[in-house]
Amino acid sequence: DTGVSQDPRHKITKRGQNVTFRCDPISEHNRLYWYRQTLGQGPEFLTYFQNEAQLEKSRLLSDRFSAERPKGSFSTLEIQRTEQGDSAMYLCASSLAFPGQGTTNEKLFFGSGTQLSVL
Amino acid sequence: AQKITQTQPGMFVQEKEAVTLDCTYDTSDQSYGLFWYKQPSSGEMIFLIYQGSYDEQNATEGRYSLNFQKARKSANLVISASQLGDSAMYFCAMREGSGGYQKVTFGIGTKLQVIP
Numbered sequence: 001d002t003g004v005s006q007d008p009r010h011k012i013t014k015r016g017q018n019v020t021f022r023c024d025p026i027s028e029h030n031r032l033y034w035y036r037q038t039l040g041q042g043p044e045f046l047t048y049f050q051n052e053a054q055l056e057k058s059r060l061l062s063d064r065f066s067a068e069r070p071k072g073s074f075s076t077l078e079i080q081r082t083e084q085g086d087s088a089m090y091l092c093a094s095s096l097a098f099p100g101q102g103t104t105n106e107k108l109f110f111g112s113g114t115q116l117s118v119l
Numbered sequence: 120a121q122k123i124t125q126t127q128p129g130m131f132v133q134e135k136e137a138v139t140l141d142c143t144y145d146t147s148d149q150s151y152g153l154f155w156y157k158q159p160s161s162g163e164m165i166f167l168i169y170q171g172s173y174d175e176q177n178a179t180e181g182r183y184s185l186n187f188q189k190a191r192k193s194a195n196l197v198i199s200a201s202q203l204g205d206s207a208m209y210f211c212a213m214r215e216g217s218g219g220y221q222k223v224t225f226g227i228g229t230k231l232q233v234i235p
Contacts, residue, residue, distance in 0.1 A: 042225030105152050110156075
């Protein structure tokens with residue numbers, strides 16, 4: 001049973017460059033989440049997918065950010081024209097949720113994250 | 120107002136002793152879930168324990184227990200018999216509401232260091 005995997009683990013880029021991160025969720029999980037975590041803070045929600053549909057986006061997700069989950073399996077998060085303020089750990093999580101059922105106990109399984117440093 | 124408040128930036132505990140990590144929350148929903156996650160230096164967030172707002176018993180998972188005091192809106196994590204491998208960041212989180220999607224909100228975490 002493989003967990004959530006993220007690639008790359010670390011990314012160093014220059015300001016203004018585009019970067020793309022990949023997340024492979026646990027295979028049977030239908031929900032996939034992206035979170036951002038800066039030093040000294042807890043993870044902050046960015047966006048989530050139910051299968052291939054992107055159902056919610058945070059106001060933190062500026063139009064330089066785009067996320068896709070084309071076949072309802074892996075997901076990519078792209079940041080265009082990176083800024084130094086984008087430096088953070090980007091965490092992916094997945095879960096198995098059943099529509100129509102209460103989801104307050106929905107457990108998230110996280111990957112190890114991608115640490116982005118923008119110089 | 121902060122949804123999740125963790126007031127202890129750092130905690131020390133002697134190996135084999137018990138430690139309590141504090142968490143208070145703020146919600147007007149009747150249905151919500153409370154979680155604790157552990158984040159070691161490797162970065163991965165590891166689920167530890169869950170408590171539902173309607174659960175009458177405090178949740179327990181091995182050495183972890185959740186001291187749920189609904190009226191005080193607190194959900195403290197108790198780790199018994201601390202081990203060196205427990206040294207990590209610990210995050211309290213809450214999922215609110217019922218039906219559809221509910222965002223999970225995390226606190227800022229508590230750094231626990233276990234001393235040999």
